[in-house]
Amino acid sequence: MRFTLLTSLVGLVVGAYAQSSAADAYVASESPIAKQGVLNNIGPDGSKAHGAKAGIVVASPSTSNPNYLYTWTRDSSLVFKLLIDQFASGEDTSLRGLIDDFTSAEAILQQVPNPSGTVSTGGLGEPKFNIDETAFTDAWGRPQRDGPALRATAIIRYANWLLDNGNTTYVSNTLWPVIQLDLDYVANNWNQSTFDLWEEINSSSFFTTAVQHRALREGATFASRIGQSSVVSGYTTQANNLLCFLQSYWNPSGGYVTANTGGGRSGKDANTVLTSIHTFDPAAGCDAATFQPCSDKALSNLKVYVDAFRSIYTINSGIASNAAVATGRYPEDSYQGGNPWYLTTSAVAEQLYDALYVWDQLGALNVTSTSLAFFQQFSSGISTGTYPASSSTYATLTSAIRTFADGFLAVNAKYTPADGGLAEQYSRNDGTPLSAVDLTWSYAAALTAFAAREGKTYGSWGAAGLTVPASCSGSGGATVAVTFNVQATTVFGENIYITGSVAALQNWSPDNALILSAANYPTWSITVNLPANTVVQYKYIRKFNGQVTWESDPNNQITTPSGGSFTQNDVWR
Ligand SMILES: *[C@@H]1O[C@H](CO)[C@@H](O)[C@H](O)[C@H]1NC(C)=O
Ligand SMILES: *[C@@H]1O[C@H](CO)[C@@H](O)[C@H](O)[C@H]1NC(C)=O
Numbered sequence: 001m002r003f004t005l006l007t008s009l010v011g012l013v014v015g016a017y018a019q020s021s022a023a024d025a026y027v028a029s030e031s032p033i034a035k036q037g038v039l040n041n042i043g044p045d046g047s048k049a050h051g052a053k054a055g056i057v058v059a060s061p062s063t064s065n066p067n068y069l070y071t072w073t074r075d076s077s078l079v080f081k082l083l084i085d086q087f088a089s090g091e092d093t094s095l096r097g098l099i100d101d102f103t104s105a106e107a108i109l110q111q112v113p114n115p116s117g118t119v120s121t122g123g124l125g126e127p128k129f130n131i132d133e134t135a136f137t138d139a140w141g142r143p144q145r146d147g148p149a150l151r152a153t154a155i156i157r158y159a160n161w162l163l164d165n166g167n168t169t170y171v172s173n174t175l176w177p178v179i180q181l182d183l184d185y186v187a188n189n190w191n192q193s194t195f196d197l198w199e200e201i202n203s204s205s206f207f208t209t210a211v212q213h214r215a216l217r218e219g220a221t222f223a224s225r226i227g228q229s230s231v232v233s234g235y236t237t238q239a240n241n242l243l244c245f246l247q248s249y250w251n252p253s254g255g256y257v258t259a260n261t262g263g264g265r266s267g268k269d270a271n272t273v274l275t276s277i278h279t280f281d282p283a284a285g286c287d288a289a290t291f292q293p294c295s296d297k298a299l300s301n302l303k304v305y306v307d308a309f310r311s312i313y314t315i316n317s318g319i320a321s322n323a324a325v326a327t328g329r330y331p332e333d334s335y336q337g338g339n340p341w342y343l344t345t346s347a348v349a350e351q352l353y354d355a356l357y358v359w360d361q362l363g364a365l366n367v368t369s370t371s372l373a374f375f376q377q378f379s380s381g382i383s384t385g386t387y388p389a390s391s392s393t394y395a396t397l398t399s400a401i402r403t404f405a406d407g408f409l410a411v412n413a414k415y416t417p418a419d420g421g422l423a424e425q426y427s428r429n430d431g432t433p434l435s436a437v438d439l440t441w442s443y444a445a446a447l448t449a450f451a452a453r454e455g456k457t458y459g460s461w462g463a464a465g466l467t468v469p470a471s472c473s474g475s476g477g478a479t480v481a482v483t484f485n486v487q488a489t490t491v492f493g494e495n496i497y498i499t500g501s502v503a504a505l506q507n508w509s510p511d512n513a514l515i516l517s518a519a520n521y522p523t524w525s526i527t528v529n530l531p532a533n534t535v536v537q538y539k540y541i542r543k544f545n546g547q548v549t550w551e552s553d554p555n556n557q558i559t560t561p562s563g564g565s566f567t568q569n570d571v572w573r
């Protein structure tokens with residue numbers, strides 16, 4: 001017995017050491033390759049960007065199966081956010097010319113009439129252009145409304161640096177008009193349907209909503225800083241509406257974020273992890289309203305997302321259920337064979353490094369009922385509570401989580417070819433690189449994860465201390481916070497649930513019914529956001545020893561008001 005325990009402890013320590021040293025080695029070898037890989041794909045001088053205009057980011061030099069010799073607003077903006085962070089933090093002061101090329105190229109693209117419209121009729125939502133700055137006119141999933149938001153975020157970051165360095169004229173005369181077009185577009189169109197970041201689903205997308213929220217929030221502060229006060233309250237109003245709408249993607253019974261509002265899929269999607277890292281604000285603590293990397297919701301979501309890939313990829317078989325695996329866009333994916341992606345697997349590591357950074361800053365971590373399953377992966381006996389940095393539990397958990405994070409980099413390292421080239425995907429069966437070669441976003445994602453591993457952060461955007469409005473407006477689906485109170489006596493171990501006629505009440509599903517709190521027993525309570533101005537039918541149910549008992553007929557019914565909150569008091573029937 002003692003021998004077994006000792007052996008398994010040694011095994012754990014050796015395993016942890018192997019993960020971390022593999023990650024160390026990968027960071028050392030891949031960093032310069034990834035940086036060069038990004039620069040090679042930027043015109044006019046990048047060695048793999050022939051034909052691209054100055055400042056244009058080529059998604060990949062691949063010209064067939066798939067042809068990615070285009071420039072996407074989303075990819076370009078994420079890539080330049082990385083380069084601007086490196087420039088503004090002083091890590092690489094040589095990038096200024098390239099950054100100026102980028103902002104000039106984007107100013108040109110904004111004005112190119114395209115199938116989504118002109119600059120004033122929706123053209124800013126066009127997802128991609130030819131690399132000579134002409135419109136791409138074939139059929140495509142358009143519009144994609146995350147692009148203008150991400151572009152505004154990147155350029156605002158640069159503009160703030162210029163202001164810090166006394167260059168107000170260039171910011172006000174040259175950059176602000178570009179930024180304002182994007183922010184106005186977001187403020188006016190955020191509640192319209194959009195194709196998601198994978199260009200497949202036309203509905204509302206969590207990633208898009210979240211990056212739009214960030215752009216308007218920091219856009220309002222930035223506009224104020226340069227004296228453009230007339231736009232501030234409009235941006236702030238829509239930012240509040242976006243923050244409210246953002247909450248509706250959370251699936252409380254599944255413990256994860258549903259990535260898109262349309263689509264007939266599980267909703268488990270790298271979209272959500274990418275949201276956490278690209279809206280990370282190191283000053284916002286573990287706030288769940290903005291799904292910060294260390295928030296209980298984002299951690300619960302991370303576990304559900306990662307677990308969705310454990311059994312579907314051959315290369316993940318035989319890996320312990322609490323160890324790192326290769327992950328892809330979403331489990332139902334079939335594009336190019338539906339394989340793991342480098343950028344999604346590194347995003348998991350990045351979220352975890354961001355979380356470790358914040359816990360370290362705050363000097364504690366919280367385990368809540370929402371994040372319990374995530375933490376149980378690292379300590380099966382853990383219970384909810386606050387663990388200060390001085391506690392041994394904190395040390396055990398954070399060390400195991402760092403090893404877990406390093407494991408995702410080690411998985412990518414294992415399937416990175418000897419020359420360090422990063423394609424888009426690698427085979428689910430044997431790890432061979434697949435799909436587009438030299439994907440700019442793969443390189444950029446490696447670099448942002450490596451920076452997070454080193455504890456580097458790049459400033460706040462205003463996510464700290466936000467309050468979610470009590471009722472949402474403007475989302476085409478205003479909601480009302482409805483509190484259900486029901487008086488019901490129960491036996492020990494028996495619980496009361498609610499389900500009903502709308503999605504927020506789990507569409508009459510007894511399996512997914514929402515559990516009520518017995519904090520004020522014998523009154524059981526729950527508050528749920530329901531659609532406004534809507535007739536909603538519902539019933540309470542009891543669950544005891546696996547047995548479900550419904551209330552007697554007929555169904556209960558309420559009509560929700562147009563806004564605000566509402567309380568419904570019932571007695572079990
Ligand atoms: C302000 O920044 C722009 C962009 O880099 C540059 O072209 C311009 O020379 C700068 N102006 C001053 C006064 O430094
Ligand atoms: C996307 O969905 C909206 C709303 O349902 C619809 O009006 C629009 O035509 C759709 N776009 C495409 C390209 O299917």
Ligand SMILES: *[C@@H]1O[C@H](CO)[C@@H](O)[C@H](O)[C@H]1NC(C)=O
Pocket residue numbers: 285286359362363364365366386
């Ligand atoms: C833990 O939760 C408490 C109460 O909600 C909160 O005040 C504190 O900031 C949280 N700490 C961390 C590290 O998340």
Ligand SMILES: *[C@@H]1O[C@H](CO)[C@@H](O)[C@H](O)[C@H]1NC(C)=O
Pocket residue numbers: 187188191474475476477
């Ligand atoms: C979208 O938001 C605008 C305000 O920006 C509002 O006038 C409009 O009614 C909203 N549309 C829907 C469908 O809620």
